[in-house]
Amino acid sequence: MSPRKSVAETRLTRRRIVDRGLEIASMEGLEGLTIGRLATDLGMSKAGVIGHFGTKETLQLAVVDEAADVFTREVPERVHDVPAGLARLRAMCEAWVAYLERHVLPGGCFFTAAATEFDDRGGPVRDAIAGLSAVWQRDLRIQARLAVHGGELPADTDVGQLVYDLVGIMLALNHFLQLQGDPAAPQRARRSLRRLLGE
Amino acid sequence: MSPRKSVAETRLTRRRIVDRGLEIASMEGLEGLTIGRLATDLGMSKAGVIGHFGTKETLQLAVVDEAADVFTREVPERVHDVPAGLARLRAMCEAWVAYLERHVLPGGCFFTAAATEFDDRGGPVRDAIAGLSAVWQRDLRIQARLAVHGGELPADTDVGQLVYDLVGIMLALNHFLQLQGDPAAPQRARRSLRRLLGE
């Protein structure tokens, strides 16, 4: 029925699929994201959806990539001009909190959900999630180390421990926001951040 | 084919189903827990499995209950004789860390997985998970409050904030253990606990 679209339109269709896929996956999980559901939501056939990717796993990887793009746009890119070191580390965390607080994705933090969903399995999707998570934590570690070397954080700071605590604060924020709907959670996250990184 | 079993055997069959169901659910999630898979694993028919519960949702609720029993047995019951207040709070957290460290369930903390899986939906399963999570956090809050009133923790301690931080430590522990396989994670968790609750 539907004819071939122009190159621009084709790219747009692909983006529509991935965007909607990311919304669904953030709510129902990457496995709960089904081709049929996606086709219905977008008003197209299953073949039209899967034709862009070939395989559901490839589609999942595209969604993971898109989630990474959204996160990058919403968090690290917003603090790109903040001076490196403690100031940048603080800004990264504040942007992180604001990102979760704003409910950019309807299902909360995509990576939290995807990580707990895939942490037991193998395969490229799990590897992609673990890799992106590791990259972000490495960025945090780099700024923390700069802050230590610059004397902005105590010289005996255990950087790995600090990143562990930061991740915990954000996981808790997602947990209290999504499961308990606790509106005080962002306040709590910011207070814990202040205790770790100073005022 | 299989005839009626004695009452004791019947209960045992039901327990076998729920026990295996909990193992599967901790790895694949509560939705990934499938009646067909369960039947295959236990060497029985799908009808034989679902006959004990009537509905998949009822089965899921039974699995959630079983997970709560396991957690209760492995954590709060082990510290029942520790004096109330700070000592008990510390013991609860240590038992919590040990529980995650020991990999009691193959898929890590069942409640972490189930909470992130169901936090966007409605229904009785989500309510059960949220309720059990709330009860455990209330127990933590009670002991924290006793510690404050007894002068074991600073008088200006924000108990809600403390519980928030404790939950974050455990979520991070599960995250680093399951996704990154980081063997240093329990050490990190204990160190963060010491910082919050003293030596």
Place this chain on the structure above:
DNA sequence: TTAGCTTCCGAACGATCGGTTGCTATATTC
């Protein structure tokens, strides 16, 4: 011994899963 209750099985139900195939209609290329 018999009647009833219950567990479990085999088989089937409609729905949905991921994926394939053949086709049409158009955008692009020559």
Place this chain on the structure above:
DNA sequence: GAATATAGCAACCGATCGTTCGGAAGCTAA
């Protein structure tokens, strides 16, 4: 303007999903 490439559709595939049904088998109470 003709040839080619391709986006998307309708229809279908085998597998699996949760669930239902009738009956076989044996425990239990009469």
